[in-house]
Amino acid sequence: MTRARLALISAFAFVVSSTLAAQTASPTAAAALSKGATLDTPIVRGLYVNRWASQSPKRMAQLIAMCDRTEANALVIDMKDEFGLNYASSTPSISRNAGNSGTIRNLSALLDTLKAHKILAIARIVVFKDSVTARVNPEWTIRKQDGSIWRDHKGLAWVNPHHKELWAYNIGVAEELVKLGFREIQFDYIRFPEPYKSLPVQVFPGADNTPKPQVIAAFLKEAKGRMNALGVRVTADIFGLVTTIPGALEVAQQWETLAPVTDVLLPMVYPSHYPHGAFGAARPNAEPYLIVHSAIKRARERNLKLGITGRTAVRPWIQAFTLGKPEYGANEVKEQLRAVYDAGYEGWVLWSPGSKYEPFLAALSAETTRKAK
Numbered sequence: 066m067t068r069a070r071l072a073l074i075s076a077f078a079f080v081v082s083s084t085l086a087a088q089t090a091s092p093t094a095a096a097a098l099s100k101g102a103t104l105d106t107p108i109v110r111g112l113y114v115n116r117w118a119s120q121s122p123k124r125m126a127q128l129i130a131m132c133d134r135t136e137a138n139a140l141v142i143d144m145k146d147e148f149g150l151n152y153a154s155s156t157p158s159i160s161r162n163a164g165n166s167g168t169i170r171n172l173s174a175l176l177d178t179l180k181a182h183k184i185l186a187i188a189r190i191v192v193f194k195d196s197v198t199a200r201v202n203p204e205w206t207i208r209k210q211d212g213s214i215w216r217d218h219k220g221l222a223w224v225n226p227h228h229k230e231l232w233a234y235n236i237g238v239a240e241e242l243v244k245l246g247f248r249e250i251q252f253d254y255i256r257f258p259e260p261y262k263s264l265p266v267q268v269f270p271g272a273d274n275t276p277k278p279q280v281i282a283a284f285l286k287e288a289k290g291r292m293n294a295l296g297v298r299v300t301a302d303i304f305g306l307v308t309t310i311p312g313a314l315e316v317a318q319q320w321e322t323l324a325p326v327t328d329v330l331l332p333m334v335y336p337s338h339y340p341h342g343a344f345g346a347a348r349p350n351a352e353p354y355l356i357v358h359s360a361i362k363r364a365r366e367r368n369l370k371l372g373i374t375g376r377t378a379v380r381p382w383i384q385a386f387t388l389g390k391p392e393y394g395a396n397e398v399k400e401q402l403r404a405v406y407d408a409g410y411e412g413w414v415l416w417s418p419g420s421k422y423e424p425f426l427a428a429l430s431a432e433t434t435r436k437a438k
Contacts, residue, residue, distance in 0.1 A: 113417065140187065142169075149164015152172050154241060199223065205228045207223050226269070236288050253302040260315055384397070386418060
């Protein structure tokens, strides 16, 4: 794989070692829905589109065609990632953090096309793993005890989640993207970096003893209020283990803290990323239904205790890539989707790091219908 998401493997290993120690009924009749998901028709079944695919008119036409002939009704597009912005901002305080990896040309025309095809445009925004913003704004970074900039295993600087100017910047990006035509904002890397013992201690200027989970929740609460006022949802990507670990992970993600301050949570429940023995599976990657169903069923139980009963409040990331054995194809994706529906939820997003979905399309239905049990 070409993208940094593979780092989740080592992150999951870290989380397991450091943290594991520690219905209302919905209509069951299939009812065809409009592909143009909105706040009123919130079933979202999406495909992830990386920066490079989004900058290719040819590939975007192919992805739109996939949505036209399947139940997929949304595209999650990288608009701010580890490489900077993927659009030309008209705001100087935002455009200074653009990076040098190019942007989508004629974004307005692309968004008009998605709207015409009744495809929901979702903007993915990487928040705290942002080496471009860290380089441009060194005063916003996590520090070491000697005052120098802290860096992760890959030598990348992270920005400080406690820094309020950073909050304003990311929410400003989100507001600008909504004005351009995106109908949902999805925050990723909405967490602290792993505090590996092999790395220097992380120091957070301005923290004043505020617990890490509260910092993450406060950012999302503010962002949600601002985005909801514009008529769009705020969603957040989280580790798959968050659905089953009772407390907060070391990276500051906890289910009960995050669910109330987002419209949707997207746990990354990739079977290949779970440790041996998870949910009783000797080889989790070979048990796509068991892993996803167990993880999402637990998420639903926790939501119900919080009074969050909606069938679209959890939208898992689905493994549409191969990592280890067996090789993943349409059948493995279909089993994961069945697990989501059996656990009581309607939505999902396929994750292919290269945004290549042709091997998995046979798993998708032709129409967006209600399927949750």
